[in-house]
Amino acid sequence: MSIANKADYQNFTLLSYHHIPSVHHLEIFEEAGGYEMMKKCFTLDPEKIKEEVKNSGLRGRGGAGFPTGVKWGFFSKDRNQRKYLLCNADESEPGTFKDRYLLEINPHILVEGMIISAFALGTQRGYIYIRGEFYEQAMILEKAVKDAYKRGYLGKNILGSGFDFELVVHRGAGAYICGEETGLISSLEGQKGRPKLKPPFPAIKGYRGLPTIVNNVETLAAVPWIMRCGAAAYKKWGTEKSPGTKLFSISGDVNRPGVFELPLGIPLIEVIEKHCEGVREGNKLKAVIPGGSSAPIFTAEIAKEVRMDYEDIAQKGSMLGSGAIIVLDETRSIPDILKWTLEFYHHESCGQCTPCREGTGWMEKIFKRAEQGEGKLSDIELLDKVAFNMRGRTICALSDAAAMPTQGIIKAFRGELESYIKIQMKNR
Amino acid sequence: MKKFEFNTANKKKYQELLTHYDDIQSALMPVLHLAQEQHSWLSPEVVAHISELMGIPEIKINEVISFYDMFYDHPTARNVVQVCTNITCSMFGGREIHKGILDHFQLHNMRPSQDGKLYIQKMECLGACEMAPCMRINNIYEGHLTLKTAVQKLEVLP
Structure with missing residues (x-):
């Protein structure tokens, strides 16, 4: 097999398989190294997996940036209790399209991440709540899930481990608020997607009143890499408080918009100048929305100074959010x-x-x-x-x-x- | 009132959907998607049937339908077109494309054309900002549009 078909774990955590043609096929994903970690994790103590994720400092990639390991720590350890793992793929913050890009090319990285996470958490059933507009992506995911079932990676007694996990792709129907975790739960319950008062938090009382963990696509997809290379390796990227890499969705007035996986803490101007090849038509930068439409806008002056991590952006008056960067040039009102x-x-x-x-x-x-x-x-x-x-x-x-x-x-x-x-x- | 029921293939799919959930109400959204795929909109007859089938009061179903932009309580058309008008798409002419399409085909937003061919809907961010301005034609994304290319894509639809 050529090296081009091997995953690149050196330079990426999330997009490590993205260069491989047709990696949405289970066999190709598996040949490249996929599902290895799932198999290995079944031999580990679930608490060890949780520990590793906690030590990595991985923070929720949906927008709030809450430490994943801490969220998991609130969850019931009773493996016989009915509990749920929900993946938030409702990606609807204006400017954000990273989860779509991750999923449509490599759905199995999420499926593997969810199986490992479900095993660690002891959940018997999981749902991927994907926004209704992402119909093609939902079909890609459904195929991936179906293939994983066929291979014995989902269902009863997975690979003889004694662990059962059912996974379902659930389509939303066009409502931004369903990206809020309790709104998502209401929606999954077959109701209007209205958020619920917290506490109790979903980890205690969530879907159908039972303990539920809700994690973003990007968060769950990072888990296999963390288990493969270890928390310490993950922390080599990013800053002390914002470790790891992040998917940034960049749109607007740049020459090369798209999704880039970059270490947290990277200067915003480097993202624009180097990765996006600068502001379009040689125009002057006017402003940047750094974290989706709900993030306060930065003037060009601040945009040139800020680093893309949770702390530096917050200190300058905005937020990292989902990592959606909208660049505005001097022609914009x-x-x-x-x-x-x-x-x-x-x-x-x-x-x-x-x-x-x-x-x-x-x-x-x-x-x-x-x-x-x-x-x-x-x-x-x-x-x-x-x-x-x-x-x-x-x-x-x-x-x-x-x-x-x-x-x-x-x-x-x-x-x-x-x-x-x-x-x-x-x-x- | 013409009675609605699922066709044979969808009856099977309905039964399968129920197995995905631990309670029947949780299956409501996938069932509504299924009904809409068959009937193109969620008419009172569809709602009545689903209510009877699932044992969920009609008002609860109508509440859900009215909450979500992709469930339709009025007739649509053979082709449902959603035009993004959020920040990045609007920067590159998404709103002019939306208005231009309506003018070109002499339509109103969210009202089907008389020949039943087109239904145009102004949408919030479709999550495809790198291909702004974009729209969806029957679940397929089309990006980097101009008014001209958008109209061309709609004209060739069946």
Whole structure:
């Protein structure tokens, strides 16, 4: 077998198989090294697997960045109790497309990661909740799951280990809020995807009221590599508090948009200049949204200084989120970005908490009034005030996710908003 | 009111779906997807049938249908087209494409064409920003669009 068909564990943790043609076929994945770790893990004490994941410092890659090992630590150790492992593949944060890219080329890395994680956690059943729009990807996953069953990697008494694990691909139907873990649980229960009050956290009381772990695609897909190469090797990448590599989805005004696996802590400007081959048409950088639409925007000045890890981005006033970077060049209008963001969150609010249901609508109305030339400069303060009152007052983070980018734009681009309101008034 | 029921193949699929879940309500979304694949939209007759079949009150089913953008409580068309209008796609003309398509085919958003061929839906981020602007035609992604190429792709549909 040629070296080109071997996995590259040296340079990648998540995309280590992505260069291999047709790696979505089980045999090809397996020939390259896939499912080796699953087999090995069945010989280990489940607690050892949890320990290794905890020691790696892996943090939840869906957006919140909560340490995976700590989340797993809250979970019941009773292997006979009915418990669930849910994979969050609802990827819907605007700007994010990394999970899609990971899955559509290599579905088996997730299946292997889920089997190992399920064995460590002692869950008997797992679901991959994939957003409804990803129909083709759901079909690719279903085929992978079916093939894994045929091979005896899923089902009863897997490879004679005595461990049973059923895995099902479950399609969503178009709702951003189902990416929130308790919204996802409600949706899986066959309800509206409305988030639930925490505590109790899903690890204690989740799907159907039973203990449930919800992890992002990228989080679970990192597990086989961590088991292969070890927590210490994983920590060689990234920073002390943000170890490992991360998938970044980069779109907007760059020459080469796409998904890149890079060590956490990489300077944002290096991502743009080196990996994305710079800003398109030689234009000047104006701003960057560093972590999906809910992350406050950075001006070019800050974008040139920031490092892509949880801590440095937070310290500069934004968040890493799902690692979705949207690059804006000098030709872009910031009020446009604000309008599209506000429309989105208004549309996606599930409506159960007043500050979010009303606040997202008010903010959109205030902006659209200004767009019609009927605004006044004090509307900026009004927007800021509404946004402030939406923060930290609701069941889930959608309200904050709408408020934060609004306040971020006001802070970073107030001058441009003021000119916009004035111009719209004049042109009325 | 014309009665709806699953065809033979889907009856089998329905039974199989139930085995994937520990309670019947959890199977509701996959069952709705299945019904919509067969009937193209979730009419009152479809809802009545599923309610009877699964023992879930119609109001609970209608609640779910109304919550999700991809479940339709009104007729769609042979081709369902979803145009992304979120940040990156809008930066590259996604909104103009959405409006341009509606104008070209003289349609309204989320109303089927009279010949039953096209149904256009403005969508939030489709998760394919690297190919902005993009749209989905019957579950298939099409990226790097212009209004011209978008119209061409729709014109050749059956």
